[in-house]
Each structure stands twice: as structure tokens, then as C-alpha cells.
Amino acid sequence: AQSVTQLDSQVPVFEEAPVELRCNYSSSVSVYLFWYVQYPNQGLQLLLKYLSGSTLVKGINGFEAEFNKSQTSFHLRKPSVHISDTAEYFCAVSEVTSGSRLTFGEGTQLTVNP
Amino acid sequence: ETGVTQSPTHLIKTRGQQVTLRCSSQSGHNTVSWYQQALGQGPQFIFQYYREEENGRGNFPPRFSGLQFPNYSSELNVNALELDDSALYLCASSSGTSGSQETQYFGPGTRLLVL
Numbered sequence: 001a002q003s004v005t006q007l008d009s010q011v012p013v014f015e016e017a018p019v020e021l022r023c024n025y026s027s028s029v030s031v032y033l034f035w036y037v038q039y040p041n042q043g044l045q046l047l048l049k050y051l052s053g054s055t056l057v058k059g060i061n062g063f064e065a066e067f068n069k070s071q072t073s074f075h076l077r078k079p080s081v082h083i084s085d086t087a088e089y090f091c092a093v094s095e096v097t098s099g100s101r102l103t104f105g106e107g108t109q110l111t112v113n114p
Numbered sequence: 115e116t117g118v119t120q121s122p123t124h125l126i127k128t129r130g131q132q133v134t135l136r137c138s139s140q141s142g143h144n145t146v147s148w149y150q151q152a153l154g155q156g157p158q159f160i161f162q163y164y165r166e167e168e169n170g171r172g173n174f175p176p177r178f179s180g181l182q183f184p185n186y187s188s189e190l191n192v193n194a195l196e197l198d199d200s201a202l203y204l205c206a207s208s209s210g211t212s213g214s215q216e217t218q219y220f221g222p223g224t225r226l227l228v229l
Contacts, residue, residue, distance in 0.1 A: 101172075
């Protein structure tokens with residue numbers, strides 16, 4: 001079975017500052033990795049995903065993430081955040097052999113202050 | 115192309131009652147997954163349906179059951195409701211074959227409160 005740990009439950013930052021949201025995972029088999037964003041009272045929206053190939057993945061809204069197999073991490077970064085990036089961010093994994101069943105972390109609340 | 119829709123948006127039930135939540139998949143999608151998101155937590159996988167057959171189940175008791183219809187819409191049924199069933203229930207649809215990694219598109223969810 002796999003698990004996901006998001007190392008920070010809350011991350012406050014100022015507008016235009018860089019941000020990193022940390023995600024570590026545990027699995028005995030190969031996995032795919034995802035970051036989703038959830039705005040208040042809405043469902044989840046996919047930011048980016050790593051399936052294979054280049055370990056640096058670029059997503060929507062200027063976000064990117066880097067897959068580090070040796071450290072079993074998939075940290076999310078953005079060089080300059082906006083007020084509108086305030087939301088809950090979820091890291092998720094799925095086993096390569098089990099289809100699209102996702103295991104999520106507990107989430108990180110990103111709050112961007114003016 | 116319409117997105118994933120869920121109904122109702124909010125629901126209040128009492129312990130012991132039964133509830134049915136509905137999901138309309140995105141056009142062309144043949145796979146639907148249901149997740150439970152308790153307050154302050156990440157979503158947890160309940161089960162998945164592919165072409166009307168259950169295709170994987172998470173750690174949820176049998177009183178959580180589902181259906182997928184020929185038009186790929188779906189229902190989540192919960193019997194004998196408990197207080198801990200209070201949560202946001204999310205439906206996600208995707209296309210492709212069983213086991214594929216097509217992107218899942220989530221609906222806005224149904225917020226269930228059990229009193």
C-alpha cells in the first residue's frame with residue numbers, strides 16, 4: 001500500500017514571493033504522482049502530473065514539481081505567487097499497476113497575503 | 115463539453131437513514147471514481163466503476179455501494195448513516211481503459227451532514 005505525507009499543513013507567504021509545498025510518498029511499487037488544487041467550495045483541479053520521463057514537470061498557473069525517486073519526494077514550486085493562488089493543495093499518488101485510484105495527502109493550505 | 119456535475123450540493127440526514135448521491139460524468143468518460151473528504155483531510159478512495167462494473171474498492175464497509183449506468187452517470191448509496199459519514203463526497207470521471215492513467219476530472223462535490 002502507498003501513503004503520502006505533506007510536510008506542512010499551512011504555508012503563509014507574501015504576494016510575489018516564491019513558494020514550495022513539500023510532498024513525500026511511500027510505496028513498494030512504481031507510482032504516478034499528482035498535485036491537485038482545491039478552491040473553497042469547489043472540487044479538485046489537476047495542476048500537474050508525473051507519469052514518466054523528465055523529472056521536472058510543468059503545470060498550469062505557473063506551477064512546477066520535481067520528482068526525486070531517491071528521496072521519494074514530489075515538491076511543488078512556484079517562483080512568484082499571487083493572491084489568487086490561495087487554496088488547499090493536495091499531493092496524490094497512484095500505483096502504476098492499479099489504474100487511476102488515487103491516494104491523497106492531508107493537504108497544505110497556501111495563504112498568499114498582500 | 116460539459117464538466118462533471120453532482121447533485122445535490124448539500125444534504126442533511128439523521129443517523130440510520132439512507133442517502134443517494136448522484137454524479138454525471140464528463141462527456142465521453144467511461145470511468146467514475148468516488149471519494150470521501152472529511153473536514154480538514156484529504157480525499158479517500160471509496161470505489162471505482164468502469165463500464166458499469168466495480169473496478170476497485172477502498173477501505174469502506176459494504177453499506178457504501180454504487181452503480182454506474184449505461185450513460186456512465188453514477189450513484190453512491192450509503193445505508194445506515196453514521197455521524198462519521200459527514201463529509202464532502204467527490205465524484206471524478208475519466209476516459210480510457212481499466213488501469214489507464216487518464217486524467218480524472220472532479221465534480222464540485224456533495225456536502226453531507228449527518229445529525
